[in-house]
Amino acid sequence: MADDKKAEKTLLGQVLALSGVHVENCYQCGKCTAGCPVAFEMEIPPQQMMRMVQLNLKDRALNANTVWVCASCETCSARCPMDVKVADVMDALRRIAIEEGVPAPAEARTMAVFHREFLGGIRRWGRLNEHELIGLYKLHTGKFMDDVGLGIRLFGKQKIRPWHFQKVKRTEDMARLFEAALSGEKDGH
Amino acid sequence: MSDLTDKVRARAKELLESGEVKLVIGHARGTTPYRSRPHFASTPEQTADLIHDVTCATNLAVYVSKPKEKVAVIAKGCDARSLITIINEGQAERGNVVIVGVPCEGKLDEGGLLERLGFPRQVKAVREEGEEVVVEGTEGEVRVARDEVVMPNCTYCRARTPAVRDELIGDPVPAREEADSYPDLAELDAMTEAERAAFWHEQLSKCIRCYACRNACPSCFCPECFVDEYHPQWALHGGGQFRGNWMWNIGRAQHLAGRCSACGSCQRGCPVDIPLMLLNRWMERATNEAFDHLAGMSEEQKQLAALFRKAEAKVEHG
Amino acid sequence: MDSPERHTQMRVAYYPGCSLEGTAIEFDQSCRAMCEALGIELVEVPDWNCCGASSAHFVNHDLAVALGARNLGLAQRTGADQVTAPCAACYARLKFSEYKLHEDPERLGQMLERGGVDYKGGLRVSSPLELLVRDYGLEALKEKLVQSLNGLKVACYYGCLLVRPTEMPSFDDPENPRSLDSLMETLGAEPVDWAYRVECCGGGLALGRADIVRKLIGDILDNAVEAGAECFVVACPLCQGNLDWRQTEAGSQRGKQYNLPVYYYTQLVGWCLGLPPQRLGIEKLLTPATTLLERKVSGLVSQVSEGV
Amino acid sequence: MAQQLTAETATEERAEVAEWRPTLLAYLCNWCSYAGANLAGASRMPYDAAIRVIRVPCxxxxxxxxxYKAFERGVDGVLVGGCHLGDCHYSEGNYACQGRMTLVKALLKAAGIEEGRFRLEWISASEGSIFQAVVNEMAAKLRELGPARMGDG
Amino acid sequence: MPRVGVFVCQCGTNIAKSVDCAKVAEEAAKLPYVAHAATYVYMCSSAGQQMIEDAIREHNLSAIVVSACTPQMHQKTFEGCTERSGLNRYMSTMANIREQCSYVHKDPELATQKALELTAMAAAKAARDEPLFQSEAPINRKALIVGGGVAGIQAALDIAEAGYEVTVVEKTPSIGGRMSQFDKTFPTLDCSACILTPKMVEAYQNPNIRLLTYAEVEQVGGFVGNFEVKIRKHARSVDEEKCTGCGSCWEKCPQKKIPSEYDEQLGPRTAIYVPFPQAVPLVPVIDRENCLKFLKDRCGVCQKVCPANAVDYTQEDEIIEDTFGAIVVATGFDVWDHSDYGEYGAGQIPDVISGIQFERMLNLSGPTHGKVLRPSDGKEAKTVVFVQCAGSRDDQHGYPYCSKVCCMYTAKHAILLREKAPDAQAYIFYIDIRATGKGYEEFIRDAQRKYGAQYIRGRVSRMFRQGDKVRVFGVDTLGGGQVKIDADLVVLATAIEPRHDAKALSQLLGIGCDNNGFFNEAHPKLAPVDTMSAGIYIAGAAQFARDIPDTVAMASATAAKVVGLFSKEKLLSEPSVANCDVNLCSGCRACYVTCPYDAIEMTEHDDRAARMTRMVACVNENLCHGCGACSGACRSGAMTLRAFTDNQIEAQVEALCELVPA
Structure with a gap:
């Protein structure tokens, strides 16, 4: 239908298409923000993010650090009286930001790098090698000195074992799976 | 003369002599040895013509209509089922009907018999011996297994001994196990919807609207049948049009749901061999499954419509 | 109650997940040891891959489904009818895949086919905690215990992913879960009544935003200490890592020294089953953890098994 | 914009005109389903134009x-709508209906009339959207099945 | 031969925008029996009606079809046209070409074709219309009121005032209802008991009012004007005639720790008790489930101390059967139970209470004698958090609706809190303030300005015990930050919900419930106190959340309805009733076993043609409600429903199929 196509171009429509969540149900009670463990770090708290989506204020929504700070703990989704899955909306917004090339705000960049390197690792090896992730993360963020002491302690406990490198047998399987998933969702909508 | 015939005569005579009933409805020998006809004995003498054997297929409940005085019916299982059904539906008072039960292992399908034997005019006598039917002809005896020459509905009868009866002449026979598995419907079940529609188109196109089925049926007792009404005209009148025939036969099957005793009289009476029992048995299965209801199988039975009531409803739709 | 014989026949597909091969190796060790002692046969999912937590769903839900579904498909091939994942994050992700596939089988099925994944759905995803509490039964477990935790005051910390997202069927109440508490009671510990049992520790922010994590776990630690807890018991490597490794940092930020060991429940069950501490990896916990346990059982032997 | 939309929708509907159009006859109870249909109308919820309603009290x-008459006369599908069980304005008229329709379903099956051609639905006065959905589903099903046949078409 | 007139309404453009009304009229004129057809812009207008009346006379019409909106809107309007033109009123049929055509089909071609088919079907029916006549029934001029709260009391007083007898059935031992539990009322802060008690006493003393307390309606049969009702009066174990209400029994009763229903479990009561000191009647009941005499055959103190010898352990339930002309349902509401609300402590935190519990706490005669104390330790509460919308506006855990009264009573609570403890602080979490009554907005402002209530816009996410406090995590969506309050007491403005047994009562009475479980009104705007069943009316919160003035207004409205009904000489029944053609009746009793109203009797019919007397079905038109279940069950076509005859319905199918290419 014609109006569907128009709707899809709005932020509200994009979020609906990606997450299946009807953000228009939000009546701004703020229960999501009230229970959010990381709201204190967010430039725009969750309930206001819902308002941004309702008003299609894409720039303001995506340029805030909110989606990168979200810990995905799902507390907001679990408690929303109107069944607005706030965490799913955050996932959708993050994806829109990546796809549309909206750079993460400066202090949220670390999280963006983290996710990129995490998925990159899985795509390459099928499994996560925490030591590789840490290494690449530090390389790309320049935060070489963070948590060095902790790293040494974990090494000492043999919890970090650089000699133990894990991967699936056929790493090409992973590429195929990534390919299907990333193209599939677009076809589906 | 068979044992059963003697007992039936003796009991009928007793009933009339004692004045317990004013009329005994039973069978007498028909125009040929393989046929019977209904017989109404109102005096002890008239009981001498009564018979009971493999030829007594007619459902006698059709002759019971609001009797003012007590009548006795020599009732097979299906006759008894019909009697209970019509009593339930106000067509007779239970106190006015004495159900004299007789066991039944199947009644002769004349058409099938004749076709099989190929010497109809030469039949001298027909009798049962064990599981066989013996036909005496001018050219000797022919023996056939009973199941091969009885009416199809008899092979899956669930009431070979009347379930409800005031007395029983003869020894009870157990019900056919097949009754509950509906082997007769297997073919129809296996068809696709289109095949079923085509099947009925072929069958019902034959209907000449003679209403022999209705006349033979004890459950058809409306003063005016829906098919004969003009306002509204539910079905086109007269034969020859498939649609009117369809409406008539489907309407009749609906009206007989939960009321048919599976006696097979309708199909037996049909001059153009429409397998009417398929529809009736289909509906019996449906009412049995959905409402645990089998017409005339118990004295306390309620009408099917009473089982639709809220208080009785087992499964709530939606 | 189920008979113990039946439990010996339990055969379950086992999905360790990446963390349990790395920084949470003691969770893997203790879980395997515990199951062996209880007669639960774990069949490791052959050639399993990362479940995608905590990044895949962050950027693409289909990818999250696909990563999980490949593992479920492989798990199904072991012939088991359920797969158990100790890591709460893995557990939630696998459950999410199964749930989404059930919701939208057609579109996702096509996607999986293109991705070379063969999984038709129908596998039960469980956490070993669920396995213990629901399938094995605490009564049956009690019979096998050889030592008690003797009133160890423990803060049962469920975190987020064991009980959320709430739209998926859960084995415990999302706001007031009880399973860990009941398990600890069975072991003879005294779970403290505290508030932060389902609050978030910051999970996936550990590497990227350690500053946030320090604040969150500081609150959690304070609340547990206030309620009188001597230690934590957890069901998730992320929770364990955050609470255990960053305890000192969070403490120094607040001018406090907490010193609360953070055990996996599998370690405590294993301990009470009498398994040697090395098999349970208790020495691998950063906050010293052995002394507290030893102090609790010193001089008191196998009262539980003789009791009830 | 609203007008534009209307024009588009109308064109889509028109396209259907050229095709064969099923006839769906509905017997709706006055208190629930008929009122539900009214609510769908009052809320301007468009639905398939195949439906013709005969209002019955219950x-x-x-x-x-x-x-059967409707099928005999060439109607392609029949819908019977009543109040939800327990909500009948006449206390239990819908139970009587439910029982009878159980038989109707069985007999239609025996006669070879496809299952999708007959539906019994409980639709309350507040369920305009359910009415809309039922009509649309059923009309779509009838288009899929094509004209009803009783073996002669 | 019938002569049918067809009148196609354009409804302004509502119909005309997609239906070509002129074409429908033009085509309709060619239909069988149609003698005249016309179209007009508004058929329901007086000009439109006049046009119909003129046409009936001019064209000598015998019946009319108006193709317009739904008959539920204007059937009666057009019946007026036939009646005024000298035809039988019921020779009027509507075709619904608006709600079921123009509103939902935008394509002009499809809509016009459908409108024509609907008109043709209606014309086929109208051609077979027969004059109908209402039958008369006597009215039993006594009213039954179910529920003795303020709604029931008000309705009873008003009806009694008009001179009719009223019976009030109340489930609990005293009338008074919810209002008797309240301390003060908003926005005037009147003492609730001070304004209610006089009304309770007035009801008690009015000779036209019979109060049956500790009683329940068990069975309802019959119909408007003649409801046959069975009432169970539970055994009180105290003789109402003898008891003087002196109180010796409940003072001496040793069972003193039973949680009081009246005090919402916050305080105790005895086993023999009156729910509250001003109870009417002031006659105690014995709660047999908690009485030692009944449990263990011990004690018997109450009987020993009773100076009037009124205690009777052998008393049994009494069944009272009576006939009433009308019924008012005023059963009130329940309060949503927050024990399955995990994030608010799942009912496990003693210092998290409901609004109605707080109300009892504020009351001087309540469990804390008017002090605001923490249930956990009895200490005075200084920091009190109020949470609005607990269970309301919550699709996930509670109800989707707004409970209407919570904003106001929460403000009242905040004010009363300050009055009781001037150093206490109220924090009120709200989402929106709905203060839409006279003086309501001002009341909210007073709470803020004069009583210092701190309003915080946002919902509370979670609360839990923290030491001896309740820690509340909320948000200030206006200030923009998370809010954490360590409260002494949390008061949840728990949602108003239907009585837990409302569904059962609705089935007993034959009136429906809405999706939330409140009783259904006949029309949300135009018949808010009527139900779908004639002669049964609803008042107060049984229909939806209401405050006291609305409840009292509704109660008086029901009284007006009842008095209006009773002022009629006779009751005219529904003309569309079942009818049996005895000539066609086989006497099979299918209708008899089907009828939900037992309106069919089997009677003897002297069948001259058959020269016999036979049993046939006969409809009692006073009992018949016109559902037609009998005619749906009848095989012989004898039983039919007037205005919905087999003939008329079959003709509609025919008319449709004539126009549809098969």
Whole structure:
């Protein structure tokens, strides 16, 4: 239908298409923000993010650090009286930001790098090698000195074992799976 | 003369002599040895013509209509089922009907018999011996297994001994196990919807609207049948049009749901061999499954419509 | 109650997940040891891959489904009818895949086919905690215990992913879960009544935003200490890592020294089953953890098994 | 913009005109389903134009002959709508309907009339959107099945 | 031969925008029996009606079809046209070409074709219309009121005032209802008991009012004007005639720790008790489930101390059967139970209480004698958090609706809190303030300005015990930050919900419930106190959340309805009733076993043609409600429903199929 196509171009429509969540149900009670463990770090708290989506204020929504700070703990989704899955909306917004090339705000960049390197690792090896992730993360963020002491302690406990490198047998399987998933969702909508 | 015939005569005579009933409805020998006809004995003498054997297929409940005085019916299982059904539906008072039960292992399908034997005019006598039917002809005896020459509905009868009866002449026979598995419907079940529609188109196109089925049926007792009404005209009148025939036969099957005793009289009476029992048995299965209801199988039975009531409803739709 | 014989026949597909091969190796060790002692046969999912937590769903839900579904498909091939994942994050992700596939089988099925994944759905995803509490039964477990935790005051910390997202069927109440508490009671510990049992520790922010994590776990630690807890018991490597490794940092930020060991429940069950501490990896916990346990059982032997 | 939309929708509907159009006859109870249909109308919820409604006081009024008659006369599908069980304005007319329609379903099956051509639905006065969905589903099903046949078409 | 007139309404453009009304009229004129057809812009207008009346006379019409909106809107309007033109009123049929055509089909071609088919079907029916006549029934001029709260009391007083007898059935031992539990009322802060008690006493003393307390309606049969009702009066174990209400029994009763229903479990009561000191009647009941005499055959103190010898352990339930002309349902509401609300402590935190519990706490005669104390330790509460919308506006855990009264009573609570403890602080979490009554907005402002209530816009996410406090995590969506309050007491403005047994009562009475479980009104705007069943009316919160003035207004409205009904000489029944053609009746009793109203009797019919007397079905038109279940069950076509005859319905199918290419 014609109006569907128009709707899809709005932020509200994009979020609906990606997450299946009807953000228009939000009546701004703020229960999501009230229970959010990381709201204190967010430039725009969750309930206001819902308002941004309702008003299609894409720039303001995506340029805030909110989606990168979200810990995905799902507390907001679990408690929303109107069944607005706030965490799913955050996932959708993050994806829109990546796809549309909206750079993460400066202090949220670390999280963006983290996710990129995490998925990159899985795509390459099928499994996560925490030591590789840490290494690449530090390389790309320049935060070489963070948590060095902790790293040494974990090494000492043999919890970090650089000699133990894990991967699936056929790493090409992973590429195929990534390919299907990333193209599939677009076809589906 | 068979044992059963003697007992039936003796009991009928007793009933009339004692004045317990004013009329005994039973069978007498028909125009040929393989046929019977209904017989109404109102005096002890008239009981001498009564018979009971493999030829007594007619459902006698059709002759019971609001009797003012007590009548006795020599009732097979299906006759008894019909009697209970019509009593339930106000067509007779239970106190006015004495159900004299007789066991039944199947009644002769004349058409099938004749076709099989190929010497109809030469039949001298027909009798049962064990599981066989013996036909005496001018050219000797022919023996056939009973199941091969009885009416199809008899092979899956669930009431070979009347379930409800005031007395029983003869020894009870157990019900056919097949009754509950509906082997007769297997073919129809296996068809696709289109095949079923085509099947009925072929069958019902034959209907000449003679209403022999209705006349033979004890459950058809409306003063005016829906098919004969003009306002509204539910079905086109007269034969020859498939649609009117369809409406008539489907309407009749609906009206007989939960009321048919599976006696097979309708199909037996049909001059153009429409397998009417398929529809009736289909509906019996449906009412049995959905409402645990089998017409005339118990004295306390309620009408099917009473089982639709809220208080009785087992499964709530939606 | 189920008979113990039946439990010996339990055969379950086992999905360790990446963390349990790395920084949470003691969770893997203790879980395997515990199951062996209880007669639960774990069949490791052959050639399993990362479940995608905590990044895949962050950027693409289909990818999250696909990563999980490949593992479920492989798990199904072991012939088991359920797969158990100790890591709460893995557990939630696998459950999410199964749930989404059930919701939208057609579109996702096509996607999986293109991705070379063969999984038709129908596998039960469980956490070993669920396995213990629901399938094995605490009564049956009690019979096998050889030592008690003797009133160890423990803060049962469920975190987020064991009980959320709430739209998926859960084995415990999302706001007031009880399973860990009941398990600890069975072991003879005294779970403290505290508030932060389902609050978030910051999970996936550990590497990227350690500053946030320090604040969150500081609150959690304070609340547990206030309620009188001597230690934590957890069901998730992320929770364990955050609470255990960053305890000192969070403490120094607040001018406090907490010193609360953070055990996996599998370690405590294993301990009470009498398994040697090395098999349970208790020495691998950063906050010293052995002394507290030893102090609790010193001089008191196998009262539980003789009791009830 | 609203007008534009209307024009588009109208064109889509028109396209259907050229095709064969099923006839769906509905017997709706006055208190629930008929009122539900009114609510769908008052809320301007468009639905398939195949439906023709005969208002009856209660689904219990529906005589099976009324359904067979419709099929006999070439109607492609029949819908019977009543109040939800327990909500009947006449206390239990819908139970009577439910019982009877159980038989109707069985007999239609025996006769070879496809299952999708007959539906019994409980639709309350507040369920305009359910009415809309039922009509659309059923009309779509009838298009899929094509014209009803009783073996002769 | 019938002569049918067809009148196609354009409804302004509502119909005309997609239906070509002129074409429908033009085509309709060619239909069988149609003698005249016309179209007009508004058929329901007086000009439109006049046009119909003129046409009936001019064209000598015998019946009319108006193709317009739904008959539920204007059937009666057009019946007026036939009646005024000298035809039988019921020779009027509507085709619904608006709600079921123009509103939902935008394509002009499809809509016009459908409108024509609907008109043709209606014309086929109208051609077979027969004059109908209402039958008369006597009215039993006594009213039954179910529920003795303020709604029931008000309705009873008003009806009694008009001179009719009223019976009030109340489930609990005293009338008074919810209002008797309240301390003060908003926005005037009147003492609730001070304004209610006089009304309770007035009801008690009015000779036209019979109060049956500790009683329940068990069975309802019959119909408007003649409801046959069975009432169970539970055994009180105290003789109402003898008891003087002196109180010796409940003072001496040793069972003193039973949680009081009246005090919402916050305080105790005895086993023999009156729920509250001003109870009417002031006659105690014995709660047999908690009485030692009944449990263990011990004690018997109450009987020993009773100076009037009124205690009777052998008393049994009494069944009272009576006939009433009308019924008012005023059963009130329940309060949503927050024990399955995990994030608010799942009912496990003693210092998290409901609004109605707080109300009892504020009351001087309540469990804390008017002090605001923490249930956990009895200490005075200084920091009190109020949470609005607990269970309301919550699709996930509670109800989707707004409970209407919570904003106001929460403000009242905040004010009363300050009055009781001037150093206490109220924090009120709200989402929106709905203060839409006279003086309501001002009341909210007073709470803020004069009583210092701190309003915080946002919902509370979670609360839990923290030491001896309740820690509340909320948000200030206006200030923009998370809010954490360590409260002494949390008061949840728990949602108003239907009585837990409302569904059962609705089935007993034959009136429906809405999706939330409140009783259904006949029309949300135009018949808010009527139900779908004639002669049964609803008042107060049984229909939806209401405050006291609305409840009292509704109660008086029901009284007006009842008095209006009773002022009629006779009751005219529904003309569309079942009818049996005895000539066609086979006497099979299918209708008899089907009828939900037992309106069919089997009677003897002297069949001259058959020269016999036979049993046939006969409809009692006073009992018949016109559902037609009998005619749906009848095989022989004998039983039919007037205005919905087999003939008329079959003709509609025919008319449709004539126009549809098969």
């Amino acid at each position: 689904s219990g009024r529906v005589d099976p002959l009324m359904i």
